[in-house]
Amino acid sequence: MSAREKILASLRQSLEGTQPLADPFDASLVDKPWRYCPAERVTRLKELMTAVHSEVHLTRSAEWPQLLHELLTQRQINRLLTAPSTTHGQAFSAYCQIQDSSLKLLAYDRPIEEWKRELFDDVPASFTGTLAGIAATGTLVVQPSPAEPRLMSLVPPLHIALLKASQIYDNLYQAQQAWPRPMPSNLLLISGPSKTADIEQVLAYGAHGPKDLIVLLVEDA
Amino acid sequence: MSSQRIHTLDVTAQNLKSNARLSLKDQQLRTNMRSAMDSLISKRLISMPDEDERENLRELGNKIKASALSQLPDLLEQLESNLTKQGIQVHWASTTEEANAIVLNIAQARNAKQVIKGKSMVSEEMAMNEHLTEHGIEALESDMGEYIIQLDNEKPTHIIMPAIHKNAQQVGKLFESRLALPYTDDVDSLIQSARSILREKFFQADIGISGVNFAVAETGTLLLVENEGNGRMSTTVPPVHIAVTGIEKVVANLQDTVPLLSLLTRSALGQGITTYVNMISAPRQPDELDGPEEVHLVLLDNGRSQAFADSELRQTLNCIRCGACMNHCPVYTRIGGQAYGTVYPGPIGKIISPHLLGLENTPDHPSASSLCGACGEVCPVKIPIPALLRRLREENVKSPKQQPQIMAGQGSRYSNKEALLWKGWQAFNTKPLLYKTGTFLATRLGQFTPSKLGAWTQNHSAPKPAKRSLHELAKKHLEKKS
Numbered sequence: 001m002s003a004r005e006k007i008l009a010s011l012r013q014s015l016e017g018t019q020p021l022a023d024p025f026d027a028s029l030v031d032k033p034w035r036y037c038p039a040e041r042v043t044r045l046k047e048l049m050t051a052v053h054s055e056v057h058l059t060r061s062a063e064w065p066q067l068l069h070e071l072l073t074q075r076q077i078n079r080l081l082t083a084p085s086t087t088h089g090q091a092f093s094a095y096c097q098i099q100d101s102s103l104k105l106l107a108y109d110r111p112i113e114e115w116k117r118e119l120f121d122d123v124p125a126s127f128t129g130t131l132a133g134i135a136a137t138g139t140l141v142v143q144p145s146p147a148e149p150r151l152m153s154l155v156p157p158l159h160i161a162l163l164k165a166s167q168i169y170d171n172l173y174q175a176q177q178a179w180p181r182p183m184p185s186n187l188l189l190i191s192g193p194s195k196t197a198d199i200e201q202v203l204a205y206g207a208h209g210p211k212d213l214i215v216l217l218v219e220d221a
Numbered sequence: 222m223s224s225q226r227i228h229t230l231d232v233t234a235q236n237l238k239s240n241a242r243l244s245l246k247d248q249q250l251r252t253n254m255r256s257a258m259d260s261l262i263s264k265r266l267i268s269m270p271d272e273d274e275r276e277n278l279r280e281l282g283n284k285i286k287a288s289a290l291s292q293l294p295d296l297l298e299q300l301e302s303n304l305t306k307q308g309i310q311v312h313w314a315s316t317t318e319e320a321n322a323i324v325l326n327i328a329q330a331r332n333a334k335q336v337i338k339g340k341s342m343v344s345e346e347m348a349m350n351e352h353l354t355e356h357g358i359e360a361l362e363s364d365m366g367e368y369i370i371q372l373d374n375e376k377p378t379h380i381i382m383p384a385i386h387k388n389a390q391q392v393g394k395l396f397e398s399r400l401a402l403p404y405t406d407d408v409d410s411l412i413q414s415a416r417s418i419l420r421e422k423f424f425q426a427d428i429g430i431s432g433v434n435f436a437v438a439e440t441g442t443l444l445l446v447e448n449e450g451n452g453r454m455s456t457t458v459p460p461v462h463i464a465v466t467g468i469e470k471v472v473a474n475l476q477d478t479v480p481l482l483s484l485l486t487r488s489a490l491g492q493g494i495t496t497y498v499n500m501i502s503a504p505r506q507p508d509e510l511d512g513p514e515e516v517h518l519v520l521l522d523n524g525r526s527q528a529f530a531d532s533e534l535r536q537t538l539n540c541i542r543c544g545a546c547m548n549h550c551p552v553y554t555r556i557g558g559q560a561y562g563t564v565y566p567g568p569i570g571k572i573i574s575p576h577l578l579g580l581e582n583t584p585d586h587p588s589a590s591s592l593c594g595a596c597g598e599v600c601p602v603k604i605p606i607p608a609l610l611r612r613l614r615e616e617n618v619k620s621p622k623q624q625p626q627i628m629a630g631q632g633s634r635y636s637n638k639e640a641l642l643w644k645g646w647q648a649f650n651t652k653p654l655l656y657k658t659g660t661f662l663a664t665r666l667g668q669f670t671p672s673k674l675g676a677w678t679q680n681h682s683a684p685k686p687a688k689r690s691l692h693e694l695a696k697k698h699l700e701k702k703s
Contacts, residue, residue, distance in 0.1 A: 004313035007468060007522050011294040014530040020292035023473065024284035030479045033274045048493070112458075112511035120424055137494040149511040150457045154450060172494075173479045182307070183440045183475070185503035186457075186512060191494050194450035196412060198366035198382060200253075200389050201260055204412040207365060208419065209450025209497070 027173060034136035034171035041135040041168045042217065048138025052192035053205050054213040064216045065095035068160065071214060072103060072125065079104045081119075081126040081156060083147040088129050088162050108149050119151065125158035133168035133217075134175050134189070140215065141175055142188040150186050159193070159210040164221040233562045234578055237585040240560035250386055250557050257385045261548040264491025265599070282484045283603035285477045286539040293529070296438040296471045297520065303441025307503040309516045317347040320521045324349060324430070324463055327517055328358055331461055333427035337419075339447070339455035340364035341432030342380055342542060343465045343521055345564045346577060349430070360430075363419050363451040365412060372399045378558035380565060381489050381544040386557050419451070429455035429513070433466035434541070435481060436518070439474045443518065445499040446485060448492075453499050462504075462513040468520050469529075469538035481541060484601035488543040524576035524629070531627050533612060537572050539602040544569075546596035546606060552589055561586070568596035572609045580617055580630030587613035588634075660690040 001009070036044055046056040059067050069092075072080060083089040084107050096103055106123060128148045132141040140161055144150040153159050169175035172189075179187065194209030205211055244250060269275040289296060301311045314320035324347075328336065336358055338344060350360040350371070362371045366383035370376065373395055377383035384392070389406040397404040402414055423429075431452055435444040443464055445452045456462045472478065486492045505512035528537045547553045547567025558566035563574040563583065571586040580587075587610050596606040613628070618639065621632035649655055667686035674683050689697075 002313070003315040003319055003522070006315055007313055007520075007526060008294045008297065010522075010526040011297075011468075011529060014526070014535075015291070015294070018291065020295070021284070021288040024281060024288055025474070025476055026281055027476075029274075029277050029281050030483070033271070052496070108510060110510065116424065120420065139494055144509075144512075146508045146510060149509060150453075151511045154453050154457065171479075172482070173476065176476060176479065179475075181440070183442050183500065183502040185307075185501070185506055185509065187500040187502075188453075189494065189498035189500075190496065192496050194448065195496055196365045196449045197490075198364070198369070198384055198449075199387070199392050199408045199411060201257055201382070201385070202389065202408040204409050206416065207412060207449035207451070208363065208416060208423075208454050 030173045031171060034173075036135050036170050038165075041133075041170065042165055042219065044135045045133055045138050045168055046217065049192060049213075049215060052138070053195070054138075054192050054215060056215045056217055058217050058219055061218055061221050064162065064218055065092050068092060068127065068216060069095065069099065069101060069103065071160070075125075075158070077125050077158065078102065079106055079122065079124055081106045081108060081123050081152060083108065083128065083152075085147045086129055089127070089147075092127065108147075108152055112149070112151060119155050123156045125160060126152045126156040127160045127162070128152055130161050130163045130167070131187075132175050132178065133163045134170075134172055135168055136171040137191060139172070139189050139191040141179075142190055143180070143184050144186045144188065145184075150188075153188065153190065154209050157206070157210055158212045158214070159190075160214040160216065161190075162216045162218065165217060165219045166221060234574060234583045234586070235562070237561060237583075237589055240562060241556045241589070244556040244560045247557075249388070249391075251555060253386050253388055254554050254557050257382070258548050258554045261491070261544075265488055265545060265548070266491075268487040268491040268493060278480055278484055279601055279603050281480050282541075282601050283539065285472060285481065286541075286602050287536075289472050289477070290469070290529070290535055290538055292473070293468070293471070296473055297468060299438040300436055300441060300471050301520075303438065304518060307441050309441070309443075309501075309503065309518055312517060312519045313522075314519055315522045317521070317523050320347050320465060320519050320523075321349060321352040323517075323519050324465070325352065325356055325358075327461065327463060327515075328353065328428055329356075331427055331515075333358060333461070335422070335426045336360045336428045336430055337422050337426035337455050337459065338362050338364075338367070339429065339431035339445070339452040340367055340383075341430060341465055342377075342564060343432055343467055344430060345377060346521070346523060347465070349465070361419075361422055361426075363422065363455060364447075365415055365449060365451075368415055368419065369395065372396075376559055376564070378566070379544060379547060380542055380569075386559070423451075423454045423458045426455075426459040428461045428463060429457075429459040431456050431462065431464050433464050433470050433518070434485065435478050436466060436471045437473075437475050437478060438471055441502055442475065443501045444478055444482075445501070446482065446495045446497070447499070448490075448496040450497060453497055456499065456501060457512055460513055461515045461517070462501075463517045463519065464501075465519045465521060468522055468525055469540070481602075485541050485543050488545040488599065488601040524578070527627075527629065528573070528576040534576075534609065534627070536604050537569075537576065537609060539604050540569055540573065541602055542569075543601055545599045545601065549595040549599050551591065551593060551595070561589075568606045568610075569604075572604075572606055572613065575613055575616075575628060575630070580613070580628050580633040582630065584617065584630075584633040587617050657692070660692065664688055664690050664693070 196207040353360040369384040393406040553567040
């Protein structure tokens with residue numbers, strides 16, 4: 001008998017004569033305690049994300065490209081990984097052209113195997129969109145895609161994410177209702193830059209992922 | 222320095238008592254543990270200030286797990302079928318040997334030389350690192366805490382914070398001696414050193430290994446919770462990802478993960494959510510540019526089906542591995558995790574390890590508890606840990622021959638003498654003549670009770686029987702009344 005058959009047979013034997021218990025899920029317990037009005041959603045998300053070392057900038061659709069450019073200049077970052085096929089990627093690239101910026105925009109346009117060394121060593125920052133935000137926990141929902149692959153929000157030391165205020169849900173339960181089905185190959189909740197408290201519970205940021213996370217929160221979108 | 226480390230302990234589960242004595246003398250360990258546990262206790266409470274919200278959610282968490290277990294075989298099949306459809310290969314293992322063989326096969330098929338690991342307690346159960354190393358494959362831990370203890374050839378002391386028994390000076394000296402780095406006790410510098418070493422290892426690794434926090438049957442999703450990003454690295458950078466998990470980690474629906482996640486991260490670390498929640502439902506798709514080409518899930522039994530067979534002991538499998546029971550345990554806080562000699566220490570370790578290893582290998586675990594009840598009160602899925610400890614104590618002293626045999630190693634603490642003594646006690650209390658004679662003699666000869674009664678009188682004064690038994694007093698009282 002295979003391990004599979006053995007395990008399933010043993011479990012079935014133990015359940016003989018019993019009925020499955022009814023689904024006990026009660027949405028009100030995970031939804032009601034975590035509801036906010038639209039203005040509160042923005043302030044709560046900002047407050048919680050700032051508390052875990054993220055920078056949240058409130059901005060507007062017409063202004064964020066300039067803000068992003070300024071933030072990068074302040075940090076003396078001259079290379080940015082963007083997704084040229086996305087609307088936000090195009091908007092920023094257009095802004096850089098008009099400004100005749102010296103910032104070099106890199107694209108994740110080939111399989112990781114072909115440029116792993118460069119991604120690990122020579123990409124100081126990345127800029128991605130987000131699927132949604134969650135006010136209750138101060139969280140970004142990020143869905144990696146062919147345009148913005150999984151490692152884009154993980155390997156570069158600085159991750160900048162664009163979030164529309166209208167996409168902020170009250171809580172995880174509500175956000176989950178809007179997720180694509182079937183589930184995408186990878187879906188991420190990101191609530192700050194990477195961190196650890198494994199030594200003496202002293203909090204240190206930049207454990208294995210980004211050391212910094214900047215959220216551009218677009219209030220009129 | 223070596224006197225401050227406790228891996229001089231004979232780390233087998235058989236020696237809990239002698240390990241505990243050694244650990245109690247280790248002042249550094251006790252200071253480190255006390256301050257860490259105090260901080261975790263207060264963080265949990267701060268993150269769950271509303272008692273109604275907390276208690277309702279614990280009740281829901283309990284019911285979700287109970288409902289999942291009540292249809293476990295069906296959910297496992299549903300999970301397998303959905304994962305397979307989505308391109309994730311599912312393997313089953315009854316024992317840790319089988320699980321290790323599965324992992325090794327995958328590694329050898331890919332000609333893998335280097336494996337990088339995210340945190341996984343099931344891989345600790347398997348002693349996977351040792352197994353892979355024996356076959357010439359480097360297995361390196363990447364969780365900061367796990368990396369530190371692997372450098373020191375130790376075992377995790379806590380399921381969430383494996384290196385919590387060490388302070389920054391100890392870690393600094395370890396990095397100095399093992400990694401030839403200049404000594405520092407600055408936590409940021411220590412973490413940055415480990416980061417740069419491990420980044421290169423993620424880069425090189427042929428295979429990434431991880432655990433699973435929740436496996437969702439409905440959508441075929443593996444959900445992983447972490448703060449560091451090493452879990453995402455391990456499951457995304459190498460061309461192959463192998464997830465290993467116990468069969469009890471499956472839940473029915475995606476929405477079930479909402480309350481369970483909230484309970485898990487708040488109970489464990491007092492965090493409303495961890496930095497990353499990583500939901501994996503498929504390997505790299507044809508149009509995707511990164512992610513593993515192959516994803517495998519190994520479902521491990523290793524004694525869980527034994528706990529499952531008994532409806533009371535089955536509750537052990539509710540566990541979502543938050544560690545709150547150990548953080549609140551007066552025994553664990555004083556002796557640390559390594560003294561238990563088991564992968565899972567503390568209260569949850571005492572009720573799960575006997576199923577994984579047999580009572581004969583964990584003879585003292587069920588009784589290493591004052592039954593103060595703190596573990597049961599904080600458990601986010603309401604496992605009645607004290608009741609289960611008492612149940613295991615019963616199994617531990619049953620005659621090894623008594624049928625039905627519920628636990629492997631039943632009766633490891635059985636003694637003829639004790640059984641006889643209880644038989645005598647039973648007779649004494651059920652035969653009126655014997656009882657009356659006995660109490661008459663005890664009350665009349667009470668003055669001859671010795672003042673030294675072995676271990677008892679080390680800390681207590683010797684008991685003195687009353688001059689008259691309660692029966693006699695009651696009888697006299699009633700006579701007087703009439």
